[in-house]
Every structure is written in C-alpha cells, then in structure tokens.
Amino acid sequence: MEKVAIFADVQNIYYTVKECYQRHFNYNAFWTQATGNRELAAAFAYAIDKGDSKQQGFQQILRNIGFEVKLKPYIQRMDGSAKGDWDVGITLDIIEYAPKVDIIILLSGDGDFDLLINKVRNSYPVATEVYGVPALTAPSLINSADRFIAIEDKLLL
Numbered sequence: 001m002e003k004v005a006i007f008a009d010v011q012n013i014y015y016t017v018k019e020c021y022q023r024h025f026n027y028n029a030f031w032t033q034a035t036g037n038r039e040l041a042a043a044f045a046y047a048i049d050k051g052d053s054k055q056q057g058f059q060q061i062l063r064n065i066g067f068e069v070k071l072k073p074y075i076q077r078m079d080g081s082a083k084g085d086w087d088v089g090i091t092l093d094i095i096e097y098a099p100k101v102d103i104i105i106l107l108s109g110d111g112d113f114d115l116l117i118n119k120v121r122n123s124y125p126v127a128t129e130v131y132g133v134p135a136l137t138a139p140s141l142i143n144s145a146d147r148f149i150a151i152e153d154k155l156l157l
Contacts, residue, residue, distance in 0.1 A: 005097040006034060006043040007090050008067065009108035016109050016133040017151060024157040030131065031065050033155070034105050041101045043067045044093055046086035050074040091116050098124040106145075107131045111138025118144045131155075 008027075017025045031043075045067040047059060051074075059069045072086060087110070094104055098120040106113060109132035117128050121144070130137070130145040134152075142148045 001037065001039045002102040003039045003041050003100070004035065004103040004105055005041045005094075005101045006067075006105045007094055007107070008043075008045040008062075009086060009090060009106070009110060010045050010047040010062075011086075012108045012110050013131075013151070016136040017156065020133045020135050021156055025151065026155050026157045027062060027065055027067075029155050030107070033149075034129075034131075038103070040066070042093075042097055044090075045069045046090055047071055048074045048086075087112055094120060098126050101126060103127045103129060105129045105131070109133055109137030109141065111140050114138065114140040114144040117141065121146065 013025050017023060043066055045062045047055075047069060049055070049071040059071070062069050070086070070089065072089075090106075090108075090113070094106070094116060098104055104117075104120060104126055106117065106128070108130070117130065120126055121128055127146045128144070129147045129149060130141055131149045131151055132141065134150045137148070
C-alpha cells in the first residue's frame with residue numbers, strides 16, 4: 001500500500017475555487033479520493049487565523065476529516081495590505097516528509113511551489129500529485145508534478 005502525505009494550502013484553494021467556480025472545495029470528496037487504498041502518513045491544512053467563529057468552525061471540520069490544522073495569525077499592515085503566507089512552512093514540512101512516503105500530495109496552484117516539487121522529485125524516491133484549479137494553477141507547477149489533478153465538479157460543493 002502506498003504511503004502518502006497531504007499538504008493543503010487552504011487560502012490558495014479557497015480563493016482559486018471561489019474565483020473560478022463561485023463554489024467551495026469539497027475536502028471530504030478530496031480526502032476520499034486522495035487516501036483511497038493508500039496509507040496516510042500525515043495530512044496538514046495550512047490556514048490563516050482571523051479569529052472569527054465561521055473560520056474556526058471550518059477549521060474544526062478539517063480536523064474532523066483528519067487534517068492537522070496549522071494556523072498563522074492574519075497580519076494587517078499599516079499601508080492596508082495583508083500578510084498571511086504559509087509557503088515556507090509548507091516547504092519545510094514537505095522536505096521533512098518526502099523521504100518517509102511514496103507520494104507527496106499538494107493542494108495549491110501557487111507557482112512558487114514548482115521548485116519545491118522538482119527538488120523532492122529529484123532528491124527522493126517519491127511521486128508528486130498536485131491538485132489545483134486548472135485555469136488558476138501555474139503552468140510551471142502543473143509541469144513539475146508527476147500528476148496534476150484538476151479541481152473540477154466532483155471536488156466542489
């Protein structure tokens with residue numbers, strides 16, 4: 001049985017699914033698809049914590065599915081811009097798990113991860129799967145993965 005580790009860039013998935021489909025991502029359907037006939041080593045959902053109750057309820061749903069939810073505080077800058085980025089944290093966790101699993105699964109369309117996916121594929125005997133919204137996923141990320149799985153109707157609420 002293949003051993004997998006899942007890394008979900010919650011903000012990226014939320015905004016790309018919302019922009020492209022005006023719907024929500026179905027984490028339950030994803031979980032069923034990604035873990036079917038596989039052994040789960042770890043599953044992380046990386047999110048920004050604004051402290052509101054609706055968001056906290058969603059984070060609890062992710063925990064109930066089986067994710068370990070990692071939170072960073074939402075930072076509002078003086079100029080009105082906001083910061084909330086998990087790229088380094090996701091990268092560190094993927095590098096940690098790449099030698100321990102057969103498949104790395106990344107949920108994100110962020111092209112910044114193309115270097116990471118290429119690095120783990122070239123450094124470890126691991127396959128990579130990327131889930132993303134086709135129209136909003138960086139082509140470089142799609143091309144770096146062993147397998148790109150389009151987020152489409154069956155993975156939407």
